[in-house]
Amino acid sequence: MTVMQTAEHKMQSAVEVLEQELKTIRTGMANAAILEHVTFEYYGSPMPINQMAGIKVVEGRQLMITPYDKGTLKDIERAIAMSDIGLVPQNDGDCIRLNVPALTEERRKEFVKDASKMGENAKIAIRNVRRDANDTIKKDKELTEDESKDLQDKIQKLTDKFVKLVEQAVDAKSKEILKV
Missing domain, CATH: 3.30.1360.40 (Gyrase A; domain 2)
Known part of the structure; x- marks a missing residue:
């Protein structure tokens, strides 16, 4: 696997873990x-x-x-x-x-905070994957400086894509929690 494929796979895993964690947060509806x-x-x-x-x-x-x-x-x-x-x-x-009782406003806000924390942890995991991929690229002596820079830019775009997915997942869960 290339550095790019490895990074994408690990970032995808971070998003999947987040989605599983978000499922465990109560929304006031039975699930x-x-x-x-x-x-x-x-x-x-x-x-x-x-x-x-x-x-x-x-x-x-x-x-x-x-x-x-x-x-x-x-x-x-x-x-x-x-x-x-x-x-x-x-x-x-x-x-x-x-x-499953309806959630109080205070409890809903608490759950939204929990979802945000989970999202932040997923973003940290994604950024760590980016850092590791960039380190691997920098250590690769076979790449020219331009190729290295190009790969790092692609890794950054991949990171941005997955961070956006995390934000969308957290926003969707927050809306679901706050919906009365």
């Missing part, structure tokens, strides 16, 4: 992604809830979790209660319901 990182003990090993239960959104503000194995109902309920998602599980014997 199965908020349970992605919640695990429970299943035969001695941690298991993600979304692999052991069906999760569906009911009426926009409620998640219904139906375990494939009814014996795991209590374990899933306990895992959700102990997680940091801030939702209280209601076990009705067959499934678990999670009511």
Whole structure:
């Protein structure tokens, strides 16, 4: 792979990581992604809830979790209660319901700040990739000065493109969070 391809691949990865992180931020609407990182003990090993239960959104503000194995109902309920998602599980014997309350204005602003921090971290990662690529280009003795400068300009344009993608992702998430 060339320096350019490597840089583009790493920058793309940074954007993908950001998008995954942004999915975990609550928006006031029920979304199965908020349970992605919640695990429970299943035969001695941690298991993600979304692999052991069906999760569906009911009426926009409620998640219904139906375990494939009814014996795991209590374990899933306990895992959700102990997680940091801030939702209280209601076990009705067959499934678990999670009511997602509307967010307060203060909480919305907090989540927007979190999204901005995640975006800033992604931008830092992208800039680090740019720095590494530029260092590699400068160390390459086979390139002429003009070729080196040209490659560095291309890396900068690539960086600008991915930083813009990060900003768009954060802006979209912020609008989603602030939408009442």
